[in-house]
Amino acid sequence: MTIAKVKSTQRLVAVDREAAGLGLKAGQTLADARAMYPGLCAEAADPRGEAATLAELADWCRRFTPLAALDAPNGIMLDVTGATHLFGGEEKLVGEIATRLAAQGFWAQAAIAATPEAAWALARFGKTRIAAADLTEAALVRLLGPLPLAALRLDAALLGGLAQAGLRRIDDILLRPRAPLTARFGPHLHARLDALLGRSKTPISPRFEAPAYIVEQRFAEPLMRREPIEASLLALAEDLGKLLTRHGEGARRLEASLFRCDGKVHHIEIGTSRPLRDPALILRLFREKIEAASALNEDDPLERGYGFDVIRLAVLAAEPQDQDQIAWDVAWDAAWDDGFEAADLAKLIDRLGARLGLRRVTRLRAHETHVPEFAVAAIPAAYAPKLPALFVDPPTDGVLPARPLRLLQRPEPIETLAEVPDGPPLQFRWRRVLHHVVAIEGPERIAPEWWREEADFIKSERDAGGKPGSTFPHPALTRDYFRAENAEGQRFWLYREGLFSPQAPRPRWFMHGFFA
Amino acid sequence: MSPGGRAAELSFLRARIARIAADGTLAPRFGGVFPRGQAFGVATILDKILPQGLAAGALHEIVAARPHDAAAATGFTLALAARFLGEAPARSALIWIVEAMAGRETGEPYGPGLRLYGLDPARLVLVHPQTPQETFWAIEEALKCRAAGVVVGEIWRAAKAYDLTASRRLLLAAQKQRRPGLLLAAGLAGHAGELSSGATTRFEVRGALSPHLPSAGARLPLPGLTAFAVRIAKARAGPAFAIPDKDMFWPVLWDPAKASFRDAISLPQPAFSRHRPPVAQDALLAEEALLIRPRIWSAGDDRQGEEHAKARRGRS
Numbered sequence A: 001m002t003i004a005k006v007k008s009t010q011r012l013v014a015v016d017r018e019a020a021g022l023g024l025k026a027g028q029t030l031a032d033a034r035a036m037y038p039g040l041c042a043e044a045a046d047p048r049g050e051a052a053t054l055a056e057l058a059d060w061c062r063r064f065t066p067l068a069a070l071d072a073p074n075g076i077m078l079d080v081t082g083a084t085h086l087f088g089g090e091e092k093l094v095g096e097i098a099t100r101l102a103a104q105g106f107w108a109q110a111a112i113a114a115t116p117e118a119a120w121a122l123a124r125f126g127k128t129r130i131a132a133a134d135l136t137e138a139a140l141v142r143l144l145g146p147l148p149l150a151a152l153r154l155d156a157a158l159l160g161g162l163a164q165a166g167l168r169r170i171d172d173i174l175l176r177p178r179a180p181l182t183a184r185f186g187p188h189l190h191a192r193l194d195a196l197l198g199r200s201k202t203p204i205s206p207r208f209e210a211p212a213y214i215v216e217q218r219f220a221e222p223l224m225r226r227e228p229i230e231a232s233l234l235a236l237a238e239d240l241g242k243l244l245t246r247h248g249e250g251a252r253r254l255e256a257s258l259f260r261c262d263g264k265v266h267h268i269e270i271g272t273s274r275p276l277r278d279p280a281l282i283l284r285l286f287r288e289k290i291e292a293a294s295a296l297n298e299d300d301p302l303e304r305g306y307g308f309d310v311i312r313l314a315v316l317a318a319e320p321q322d323q324d325q326i327a328w329d330v331a332w333d334a335a336w337d338d339g340f341e342a343a344d345l346a347k348l349i350d351r352l353g354a355r356l357g358l359r360r361v362t363r364l365r366a367h368e369t370h371v372p373e374f375a376v377a378a379i380p381a382a383y384a385p386k387l388p389a390l391f392v393d394p395p396t397d398g399v400l401p402a403r404p405l406r407l408l409q410r411p412e413p414i415e416t417l418a419e420v421p422d423g424p425p426l427q428f429r430w431r432r433v434l435h436h437v438v439a440i441e442g443p444e445r446i447a448p449e450w451w452r453e454e455a456d457f458i459k460s461e462r463d464a465g466g467k468p469g470s471t472f473p474h475p476a477l478t479r480d481y482f483r484a485e486n487a488e489g490q491r492f493w494l495y496r497e498g499l500f501s502p503q504a505p506r507p508r509w510f511m512h513g514f515f516a
Numbered sequence B: 001m002s003p004g005g006r007a008a009e010l011s012f013l014r015a016r017i018a019r020i021a022a023d024g025t026l027a028p029r030f031g032g033v034f035p036r037g038q039a040f041g042v043a044t045i046l047d048k049i050l051p052q053g054l055a056a057g058a059l060h061e062i063v064a065a066r067p068h069d070a071a072a073a074t075g076f077t078l079a080l081a082a083r084f085l086g087e088a089p090a091r092s093a094l095i096w097i098v099e100a101m102a103g104r105e106t107g108e109p110y111g112p113g114l115r116l117y118g119l120d121p122a123r124l125v126l127v128h129p130q131t132p133q134e135t136f137w138a139i140e141e142a143l144k145c146r147a148a149g150v151v152v153g154e155i156w157r158a159a160k161a162y163d164l165t166a167s168r169r170l171l172l173a174a175q176k177q178r179r180p181g182l183l184l185a186a187g188l189a190g191h192a193g194e195l196s197s198g199a200t201t202r203f204e205v206r207g208a209l210s211p212h213l214p215s216a217g218a219r220l221p222l223p224g225l226t227a228f229a230v231r232i233a234k235a236r237a238g239p240a241f242a243i244p245d246k247d248m249f250w251p252v253l254w255d256p257a258k259a260s261f262r263d264a265i266s267l268p269q270p271a272f273s274r275h276r277p278p279v280a281q282d283a284l285l286a287e288e289a290l291l292i293r294p295r296i297w298s299a300g301d302d303r304q305g306e307e308h309a310k311a312r313r314g315r316s
Helices: A017-022 A030-036 A047-063 A090-103 A116-125 A137-144 A156-164 A170-175 A178-185 A188-197 A226-247 A279-296 A332-356 A456-463 B003-023 B045-049 B067-087 B100-106 B111-117 B132-144 B164-177 B281-285 B287-297 B303-315
Strands: A002-006 A009-014 A068-071 A075-078 A213-223 A249-260 A265-276 A308-320 A361-366 A376-380 A406-418 A425-430 A433-446 A479-486 A491-497 A508-515 B059-064 B093-098 B124-127 B148-155 B181-185 B201-207 B227-235 B250-255 B260-263
Touching (some): A047 A068, A047 A249, A116 A137, A137 A188, A170 A188, A178 A188, A213 A226, A226 A279, A265 A308, A265 A332, A279 A332, A332 B124, A332 B132, B045 B227, B045 B250, B059 B164, B067 B100, B067 B148, B067 B181, B067 B227, B093 B100, B132 B148, B132 B181
Parallel strands (some): B059 B181, B093 B124, B093 B148, B148 B181
Antiparallel strands (some): A002 A009, A213 A308, A249 A265, A249 A308, A361 B124, A406 A508, A425 A433, A479 A491, B227 B250, B250 B260
């Protein structure tokens, strides 16, 4: 059993079956328990570890249905509406769940009913485990009546009050008129009762949304080697392709879930830049992902364990996709090439994104701002197939560059020798090397955007008089940018931050970018 | 079919056959080398040294001469990429693969800076691999793609792993699709002499003083056109070809108006003359200005500049 410190005494949190048989209960103090049975072994409770295990188990239980919800602290709720025939009936499903969980070392009780509350009650307190979907209300009442009131999931105070009034079973509540009970115990009691009997519907909130399209395959023997796994992925991709074609859609995000027979699940997710339904391309993207994983984990990139016995391919996001058109006119060569070139680029972006991560392949988009760092933003190429040209006009700002070719992510502080108040730098020291300036262009004054309000925390920090060296970002200051060339022919973009004034602290200089 | 349509079809087919005959293979539209003698500009010094020009289905390496010249090497690479893209189909992409370490040390590519080379940043696809293996794989994949106009690969830590085999793989990928691959070996500054790979051409680039423009009233002049000093360390063009003057750094300027290189007469650091007459900017960029410029520098009391100019005129 597990123990935890509750209100400065060690109490028992959970007891296993043997301890329960001996008469120990949760909530007892450890001292009492040890007094009764000196030789008992107790472990510290680990609520986080238990929650993590429960989450993993819920993930694995998605092999039965994609809609699985956590029922803390020790239960899982599955919505198997319409799926029980896949397992040969409700009895067989309950039996399979119980055996598989027992094989993993858990002691589990499973029940099926038409409402979540009824299932909860039957699993914990009921003798029969199946409440068929087409039971009449009278039959349901007969089934659930003998259960104790704790099956309604009421809190302890209410249960105590009901026990004092002599009401111990669900039958007792059902047969009595509602009004006096509601007056004495509140509306909560009857709300639960209605939910139990199906008079009001409460949905479960599954951990993951049900995907739009699913194809899956179950194997009698678990798969271990990579070739059969890839072959089955290809077969599933073909089925998925037919399904998508029938609905006229293509997949943008796909997930392959490989369920191990011993309780773990391995997910592989890929994203594409255009709707996709070609099975060969889908398999290729999955292969790239597996290659990337095998670079990190040489022997077992898929974490096979004892093998996979269910493989499922789900489409998480789909978009309408028409049949590819082929243009037939005199300039057919150009149209053909254009169309295929765009498709080729999209395929390259998909492949690079699958292996390196979709965020690492980017394209640039212009922003309406004069602050140089934010003038262009990099967006993942997969989500930006069509971008307008950044510069509409050809370069007309003369033949001298206005912006550098490379920009440092963080401007580096430099020491300069410059005339005050706003003269250009005559020499500067950057990365411990002294540079003499022989030609300079500037200053270009870039002021912060005055129309943006300062964040509240910056304002309050400044009003409170922030300590020097504090880690809060100071408000943006005006920058004077210079394009400087040194004696070696290297050209830099550096700036002075802040205007010189007797009250303000001395302005600092930074290196921001490099020209060719 | 209408007669007009048939004529158009015939001309189209003729052009296609001519292309096939010129290339010798059923290659896609882009793949020809530059017109003779115009790889870098019009009869610049680099064209004279490399008469075979720059091949399209080949791997070209660019190395910086010193660590601080990384930006100059990048600029030269992009200038070459702009030259190649001028010959490529209108919407082909420029794929720039930056290894993570290179981005941290020398700065990330900045879109608006591409304007100097006449490139629209909307054509750029930036790839950021983390490890050297990913970098090489990404460069190879990009070279195999038909839609890529030019592939620029920047390697830093991968410089150690870059040897004959790796470069041979990239070269084969470039040859198959007839795409130029430009490899910017950012982590190898100064070690161009020790590099041995299967690349077709190798350039070593350092920054050079740009021709300064007079500034109105300020103490220091304005920096002028972008200038590089380029050494051709290796050029493969057949057994009988040898690079003349292999250790010499040739100065070139990049002219954005024409999107080509041009020769620069390398001047020593000019003595500042305060009696310089004001000259309009376009006059400075005219072809003749480069020849009369020595006279400008000597328009004050600048004896040294005049002597230099005389010596150059006598030499050329």
